Amino acid sequence: MKDQLSLLQTLSVETDSKIVMLVLDGIGGIPHPDTGLTELETAATPNLDALAAISICGMSDPVMPGITPGSAPGHLGLFGYDPLEYYIGRGVLEALGIDFELRDGDVAARGNFCTLDENGIIVDRRAGRISTGKSTALAEQLCGIDVEGVEVIVKAVKDHRIIVVFRGEGLTDKITDSDPQRVGFRPQTVERLAVDGSKMAEAANQFIEKALHVLKNHHPANGLVLRGFSQKPDLPGFSEIYKLKACAIASYPMYRGLAKVVGMDIIRTGQTVQDEIQSLVENYRKYNYFFVHYKPTDATGEDGKFERKVAMIEELDRVIPQIQALGPDVLVVTGDHSTPAVMKGHSWHSVPVMICGAFCRPDNVNSFNERACLYGGLGHLTASQIMPVAMANAMKLEKYGA
């Protein structure tokens, strides 16, 4: 019994106890140079701190020390899947996030409308962040593009972001991106990465060529780049492993997509954390595992807005009592990775985690931040070890061995 998921599937039992996993996206930070304090250390978080005092705390490495995860590996780890073993492509994620029903064999790509200069060089990778409405109109035009032997479906995601799905026989995701991921370069020709990749690469290039023709008078959205060509992965089901009735509450599409790919039910919710809490309250009786995703901590970190991230942490802190009022048997609070405002992006730094429950064995930690949680009872663990501990605390795991 070497594989963690197999072990958990063997040991897990169905019970009524409820687990709430609150994921504060990109919560970890590094100190502001002026104060020497991180975002969490700067924020006034009386509720998170009070929760830490009755929780077992620790630090979580999303993948392994030194590795900066994207959102998919960050969340797969939190769901208990080894992110080095299971991989989800960006295209699939985005497609699932807008409730697009990917079929087996479909190849999905994440697309950006972009701005090209007169020489075809990318000058803005986001086409001035055009509106979702504009994107939707353009996507509809691109949907009509005729590619030999392949159906191509284009859908707007948000702002300049779209997905392009290729449907047909004999497609594969073993091809390169057209997106060079920086300005000053042309969109690249898609190339096959495997012997059976020719049909797919040709379809992608044919689509892109025709799309550029359609877009040429739509400045600033006069270009298109594709990346993360991927097919739906075959992941062991979350509900089967843990014997949970699991749902996801997330205002941002990609995180709903991630939950869907492991088989969670998706709860419709609004854009604010209050909307999310209301969805949690309304659905609380129907499920016994709730993945609640809070995006603003990551978004403000990505934007390099230290004070804004602090404010978003404080906003989140204010809803903690509402979650506690539901009386979950186990409440987990952590993040999928760090997004230090100082670095304006995801980072490798470990992430505070706390697990509260009747049997959690609290430690001496009574504030929820990067330095305090270093002294917690969980020590340093890998994100994929959080689910087993949460399950144990919910009395959902039987004894291993005689």
Add this chain to the structure above:
Amino acid sequence: MKDQLSLLQTLSVETDSKIVMLVLDGIGGIPHPDTGLTELETAATPNLDALAAISICGMSDPVMPGITPGSAPGHLGLFGYDPLEYYIGRGVLEALGIDFELRDGDVAARGNFCTLDENGIIVDRRAGRISTGKSTALAEQLCGIDVEGVEVIVKAVKDHRIIVVFRGEGLTDKITDSDPQRVGFRPQTVERLAVDGSKMAEAANQFIEKALHVLKNHHPANGLVLRGFSQKPDLPGFSEIYKLKACAIASYPMYRGLAKVVGMDIIRTGQTVQDEIQSLVENYRKYNYFFVHYKPTDATGEDGKFERKVAMIEELDRVIPQIQALGPDVLVVTGDHSTPAVMKGHSWHSVPVMICGAFCRPDNVNSFNERACLYGGLGHLTASQIMPVAMANAMKLEKYGA
């Protein structure tokens, strides 16, 4: 992507940022019975302590808890190679350390001149630590020994230490040592450990027999023992994995050998730490990774000289500002293993580590020793995880996954 080195090779990018990894050999200790303080805790180390205050600190297990490493696994771990997966024999190490060009198929052994009594029993495993000059003269005599079908090359290393290289068709390193590694025993007959080991075992025994005849009137060097028969391992290249221009600065041959086996350039240097620092300064522009090895902390620990080891730590402490003055983007200070003076040898104890860089996320640790670093932000990690964290801090690793 499950293998750490493959993952790092995929994620690593070439940049100008520079990493200095300062390895204090055998730095970890255990408390002196009179004071209750370890060597590091006893030493006055204002510079290391000031560095700890701005670093992220932790404790490193060279291989895994409880395992006492030799120098090779200790360093392979620091270079990011799993020492349980990759193995370097002692003979190969010593050969590489004296710039001996091993060919594929060569089998190298580490030899000691030793002193035998009239019954052929070893009474001094180091032949009174005879001079390198005397060793060189004896090695030249042994070089002429005729072994059937095999060329034998003997080279002095330092003091009583030599290497013996067997060159010919069909040789293997799957044989036992002749060195019993303690006094009071005779040199042992070499035996094969695999079915194809007969030719090699016979060649080794034939050589030893003839060598003893040559040496018999050279008391105290009237005997010879061989150990660590080994062939050049096929390791993935350090520079290829990390995309670094890497060099090694080490006054002691074996550590140059270790660096060479992973493909680092070897910088000529002198015997003192000041020589090493000067080599670092002189070559600082040419490379972006520097392995700097400090031997005296291990040598004094091996000799059981507690106060001397403390003095060597203090000597090292005084050069830290010279390294900092170069402004490396990332400065790592750690050891390859512990060598507690009280134990007069390598031990399994975890080793303090600190990583300093603009994005390191300092913790509350402000002194560099075994007890203080327990509370560091790195927690407990395995030595092979230090390189990924150093690479991340140098902004040399891309994000993993979408």
